Amino acid sequence: MFDTLSERLSATFKNLRGKGRITDEDIDAAAREIRIALLEADVNLGVVKAFVARLKQRAHGMERSAALNPTQQIVKIVDEELAVILGGETRHIAFAKEPPTVIMLAGLQGAGKTTLAGKLGKWLHEQGHSPLLVAADLQRPNAVNQLSVVAERAGVQVYAPEPGNGVGDPVKVAQDSLIVARRQLFDVVIIDTAGRLGVDAELMTQASNIKAATQADETLFVVDAMIGQDAVNTALAFEQGVGVDGVVLTKLDGDARGGAALSIRQVIGKPIMFASTGEGLDDFDVFHPDRMASRILGMGDMLTLIEQAEKSFDAEQSRIAAEKLLRGKNEYSLQDFLGQMQQMRKMGSMTKIMGMLPGMSQYKEAIENYDEREVDRIEAIIYSMTPAERADVGILNGSRRMRIARGSGTTVQAVNEIVNRFVGARKMMQQMSPMMGGLAAASARSAGKQSQKKKGKKVSGNPAKRAAIEAGREAKGREAVVAAIEEEVASLAPDSAFTPGSAFGFDIDAVASELETKGAGDFKLPPSLAQMFNEQTKGPR
Amino acid sequence: MSVDSNLLWILIAACALVVAGIVFVLVRRGRQLAPTFESQGIEDGQGSGTFGGGDGDVSAAPAQPTPTSGRETPEAPASRLTRLRRRLASSNNGLARAFADLLSSDKLDADTWDDFETTLISADLGVGPTQELVDALRKKLGVEGIGDGVRGREVLREELIHLANPDLDRSLNLSTTPSVIIMVGVNGTGKTTTVGKLARLLVAEDKSVVLGAADTFRAAAAEQLTTWGDRVGVQTISGAEGADPASVAYKAVEAGVADGTDVVIIDTAGRLHTKVGLMDELGKVKRVIEKQAQVTEVLLVIDATTGQNGLAQARIFAEAVDVTGIVLTKLDGSAKGGIVVAVQRELGVPVKFIGLGEGVDDLAVFDAAGFVAGLLGE
Incomplete structure (x- = not known):
C-alpha cells in the first residue's frame, strides 16, 4: 500500500537532498510533486489542497534548525502533518458499561462487512469476549449463509433468525439479537448490515433505524482501501445518515495507496480503528496511525x-x-x-x-x-x-x-x-551482538520503570484488565526494542542522513560489501575460526 | 541473483535481531507474564462453556436457500439503457452541474477551469486524462468562443464521447457454442451479482445459459449464485467449498457442452491483483476451460468507487487472463467511475456493461453516446 506515494515522496526529497539551502522554488516544486502523488493515491482533492497549503506555509516559515538540514525539515513536516491527519492516537473500542456492547457495521456494497464481522468476532473472542454475530443483511442473496459460515470458521456464535434474500425485517432482527445476547450472556453484539449506497435515502433510514433500535455503542463505517475520490462523499453520507463512530479500512493488502484513509479521517474527523489486511480471518488488526504515516514515507513498519x-x-x-x-x-x-x-x-x-x-x-x-x-x-x-x-x-x-x-x-x-x-x-x-546488550539494557530500563510503577498500583482483579495492562507493558518494552534496533541499524548504515529512503535504513550494497570484506577475514580471526575458513575455501569455487 | 540473495540475507539478519530482541523482552518478564497466561486459560474455559450453551443458535441459522417464488421474466435489454440513463443523469448531477456551469459561464477564466478540473479529478478520472480533457476543451472553446451555448455543448459532447472512445467493439462475443464468459475482479466489486444479472440479460435474449460457481473460497458464494440462477431458471454448477475452482469451471463447461448450451458464465472468487498465486490460479481456470471450449469473453468487474488503483487492477488482470471487456458496477451511487477512462485508454479494453442499481435488471449494455447524454443531463 502507499507504494507509489512513498516512492514519489522519496524521489522528491532525493532531489532536494543535494542542496544546502532550500529556496521558495524548491518548496513549490516539492509541493507540486506531493500534490500529484497524493492525488494519485486517491486522497481527496480538498484534503490535498489543504495539506499542500499547510505544508508550504510551514516550509516557508520554518526556522533554520541547527540539528536538521532543510531537507530533513521538510520530511519532518510531511511526516508530522500526515500523522496529524491520520489521527495520532490509536483508538480502541469503547465497551458499554452494561453489556452487551453493540457494534454495528455499515458501508457500501462489497466493502467487506460480512467478512469483517467474522474477523472482528474472532479478534474479540481472542481478547476474551464472547461476541454474537447478527445477520441483519437480509438483502443480498445468501448473505445470511455467508455470515453463518464465517462465524463457524471464526468459532463464534451467530444469530440468524431470518433466511434473508429480501425476506424479513433487519431492524427487528437487530433488536431481537439484544434480547438473545442478554439471555445467553454474550457481551458483544456485532450487527452485519446490508451494503447500501450513500445516495439511497430509504436504506440509510433503515440503517439509522437499526442504530436507534439497538442504541449501538460503536457504528463502524467499513470502507474498501481501494476507494477513490468518492470516499469522502460516501463517508459524509454515512456520517450524516447513520452517524459513524469509527472507520475500518479493508483490503489494505492490495497495492492501493489508501488515500481514502487520509481523506476520511480528515473530512469526517472520525478515527480509523481497524485495518483488515488479507483473506484469512486472522488478517485483521487495530489501525496504528503513527505507523501508517511512517509507512507512507517509506520508513518501514518495525512495530507490526x-x-x-x-x-x-x-x-x-x-x-x-x-x-x-x-x-x-x-x-x-x-x-x-x-x-x-x-x-x-x-x-x-x-x-x-x-x-x-x-x-x-x-x-x-x-x-x-x-x-x-x-x-x-x-x-x-x-x-x-x-x-x-x-x-x-x-x-x-x-x-x-x-x-x-x-x-x-x-x-x-x-x-x-x-x-x-x-x-x-x-x-x-x-x-551486532553489542546491540543485544543495548537491547537488554533497554528492556531492563523499561522493565525497571514498570516495576516501579507497579509498586504504586494495585493489580487489577479483573483478568481481562490485567491482561490488557500486561499487554500495554509489553508494548512499551517492544517500543524500547524498536528504538534500540533502529538506532543500531542506523549506526550501521554508512549514510545515516535523515532521508526517507535511508533514514533508519541500511544501504544494502554497503552492508553486503561490508559483509563480504569482513567475511573474507580482514580482521583478526580466532585461530580455530581461521582454520575453519581455510578449510572452507578449499571447496571448489 | 545477487541482489535477491543480498536482500534475503539482510532480511534474515534483521529478523534474527528482532527475534533476539523479543526473546530478551520475553525472558526478562517471563515470570511476570506467567500468571496472565494462566488466567487466560481459565477464561478460555469459560468461553467454551458459553459456546456449548449457544448451540441452539447455530441450528437456528438457515442452511437452505429460501424457496423462490417461481421463475421471473427478465426485462429485455433494449429498454434498459433508456430507463437507466435517467437514473444516471439524476445521480451524477454533480458532474452534470459542472458541465452546465462551464457552458453557462460568461467568461472562461482560470477559476472556471480550476473548478472544472476539480470536478473531473473528483470523478476519479485521474490527473493525466483530466489534464488532457481540460487542455483540449480550452483550445477548442478558446478558439470558437463560449458565446454560443449550443455549440459549446456540442464541443463538450464530442470531447466526452472521444474520451469514451465509441469505436471499440462493445458487443459480447458469443460466436461459439458454448461461448464461455469468465467473470474476474478484486473482492467485493459485484462479480456474483453481475453474473446473475448477465444471465438474466442473456435469458431475455433467448439464449440458454449455464452458470459455474467457481468461487469456492468465499463462504456461501455458490449458494448466492444458485439463488440467482434459480430465479431465472438457469442451471448452476457448483462444487464443494474449498474445491479447486478450475475443476468446478471444467464441470460447468462440460455440462454446457453436453446440453448444447449457448453460453456458460463462470463466476470466480474475488482476488486482489497483488496475490500472485491467486492470479496464477485464474490462469489455470482459463486454461482448463479451454480444453473443452473457447473462452470468448473475460470480463473484469470494476467497482465505480474504485480510485486510481483500478488501473493497476486492470493491468495485472489483463496480463493474467487477457481481459476482453469491463463491467463497471455500482454506478448508481455518487461515484462516477472515471477510472475506466484510463483503463480503456491504456489497455484498449472496452467497457461492455454498466451496473446502475440493485434491481435485478439494472445491468445495461454500455453505449458511449447514450452514456455521455446521460452525463450531460439530457
Whole structure:
C-alpha cells in the first residue's frame, strides 16, 4: 500500500537532498510533486489542497534548525502533518458499561462487512469476549449463509433468525439479537448490515433505524482501501445518515495507496480503528496511525513486524537460536538458521516482510521481483546436508558439496554461495551482538520503570484488565526494542542522513560489501575460526 | 541473483535481531507474564462453556436457500439503457452541474477551469486524462468562443464521447457454442451479482445459459449464485467449498457442452491483483476451460468507487487472463467511475456493461453516446 506515494515522496526529497539551502522554488516544486502523488493515491482533492497549503506555509516559515538540514525539515513536516491527519492516537473500542456492547457495521456494497464481522468476532473472542454475530443483511442473496459460515470458521456464535434474500425485517432482527445476547450472556453484539449506497435515502433510514433500535455503542463505517475520490462523499453520507463512530479500512493488502484513509479521517474527523489486511480471518488488526504515516514515507513498519514475529515465532526455539548466536563461537548452525527461516515464512511472504523493514522502499522493485522460490532452493540445499554438516559447515569439502548440489538439484556454485553467505551473515549478526546488550539494557530500563510503577498500583482483579495492562507493558518494552534496533541499524548504515529512503535504513550494497570484506577475514580471526575458513575455501569455487 | 540473495540475507539478519530482541523482552518478564497466561486459560474455559450453551443458535441459522417464488421474466435489454440513463443523469448531477456551469459561464477564466478540473479529478478520472480533457476543451472553446451555448455543448459532447472512445467493439462475443464468459475482479466489486444479472440479460435474449460457481473460497458464494440462477431458471454448477475452482469451471463447461448450451458464465472468487498465486490460479481456470471450449469473453468487474488503483487492477488482470471487456458496477451511487477512462485508454479494453442499481435488471449494455447524454443531463 502507499507504494507509489512513498516512492514519489522519496524521489522528491532525493532531489532536494543535494542542496544546502532550500529556496521558495524548491518548496513549490516539492509541493507540486506531493500534490500529484497524493492525488494519485486517491486522497481527496480538498484534503490535498489543504495539506499542500499547510505544508508550504510551514516550509516557508520554518526556522533554520541547527540539528536538521532543510531537507530533513521538510520530511519532518510531511511526516508530522500526515500523522496529524491520520489521527495520532490509536483508538480502541469503547465497551458499554452494561453489556452487551453493540457494534454495528455499515458501508457500501462489497466493502467487506460480512467478512469483517467474522474477523472482528474472532479478534474479540481472542481478547476474551464472547461476541454474537447478527445477520441483519437480509438483502443480498445468501448473505445470511455467508455470515453463518464465517462465524463457524471464526468459532463464534451467530444469530440468524431470518433466511434473508429480501425476506424479513433487519431492524427487528437487530433488536431481537439484544434480547438473545442478554439471555445467553454474550457481551458483544456485532450487527452485519446490508451494503447500501450513500445516495439511497430509504436504506440509510433503515440503517439509522437499526442504530436507534439497538442504541449501538460503536457504528463502524467499513470502507474498501481501494476507494477513490468518492470516499469522502460516501463517508459524509454515512456520517450524516447513520452517524459513524469509527472507520475500518479493508483490503489494505492490495497495492492501493489508501488515500481514502487520509481523506476520511480528515473530512469526517472520525478515527480509523481497524485495518483488515488479507483473506484469512486472522488478517485483521487495530489501525496504528503513527505507523501508517511512517509507512507512507517509506520508513518501514518495525512495530507490526515485531508483533507478527511474536505471533508466529516459537519463543523457545528462537531463544535457543538467539543465545547460540550471542555466545559466538559459531554455535549458530545451519539447522538453527533453517528453523528461523521457516518460522519467518510463517509470518507471510518474504516480500511482505521486507516491505515492513525500514528503508526498504527504495528497493521496491528488487523486492517485487524477488523470487520466493529462492527460499525453497536454500531449504533444499540445507535439507541435502547431513546433520553433522549442518552443525559445522567447516567440514564441507569438495565431494560433500558435490553431493549436496546433486541432492538438492542445484549447482556447486549455489551451494558455495549459500554457505559463504551464511557464514558472512552469521558474522554480521555476531558483530551486532553489542546491540543485544543495548537491547537488554533497554528492556531492563523499561522493565525497571514498570516495576516501579507497579509498586504504586494495585493489580487489577479483573483478568481481562490485567491482561490488557500486561499487554500495554509489553508494548512499551517492544517500543524500547524498536528504538534500540533502529538506532543500531542506523549506526550501521554508512549514510545515516535523515532521508526517507535511508533514514533508519541500511544501504544494502554497503552492508553486503561490508559483509563480504569482513567475511573474507580482514580482521583478526580466532585461530580455530581461521582454520575453519581455510578449510572452507578449499571447496571448489 | 545477487541482489535477491543480498536482500534475503539482510532480511534474515534483521529478523534474527528482532527475534533476539523479543526473546530478551520475553525472558526478562517471563515470570511476570506467567500468571496472565494462566488466567487466560481459565477464561478460555469459560468461553467454551458459553459456546456449548449457544448451540441452539447455530441450528437456528438457515442452511437452505429460501424457496423462490417461481421463475421471473427478465426485462429485455433494449429498454434498459433508456430507463437507466435517467437514473444516471439524476445521480451524477454533480458532474452534470459542472458541465452546465462551464457552458453557462460568461467568461472562461482560470477559476472556471480550476473548478472544472476539480470536478473531473473528483470523478476519479485521474490527473493525466483530466489534464488532457481540460487542455483540449480550452483550445477548442478558446478558439470558437463560449458565446454560443449550443455549440459549446456540442464541443463538450464530442470531447466526452472521444474520451469514451465509441469505436471499440462493445458487443459480447458469443460466436461459439458454448461461448464461455469468465467473470474476474478484486473482492467485493459485484462479480456474483453481475453474473446473475448477465444471465438474466442473456435469458431475455433467448439464449440458454449455464452458470459455474467457481468461487469456492468465499463462504456461501455458490449458494448466492444458485439463488440467482434459480430465479431465472438457469442451471448452476457448483462444487464443494474449498474445491479447486478450475475443476468446478471444467464441470460447468462440460455440462454446457453436453446440453448444447449457448453460453456458460463462470463466476470466480474475488482476488486482489497483488496475490500472485491467486492470479496464477485464474490462469489455470482459463486454461482448463479451454480444453473443452473457447473462452470468448473475460470480463473484469470494476467497482465505480474504485480510485486510481483500478488501473493497476486492470493491468495485472489483463496480463493474467487477457481481459476482453469491463463491467463497471455500482454506478448508481455518487461515484462516477472515471477510472475506466484510463483503463480503456491504456489497455484498449472496452467497457461492455454498466451496473446502475440493485434491481435485478439494472445491468445495461454500455453505449458511449447514450452514456455521455446521460452525463450531460439530457
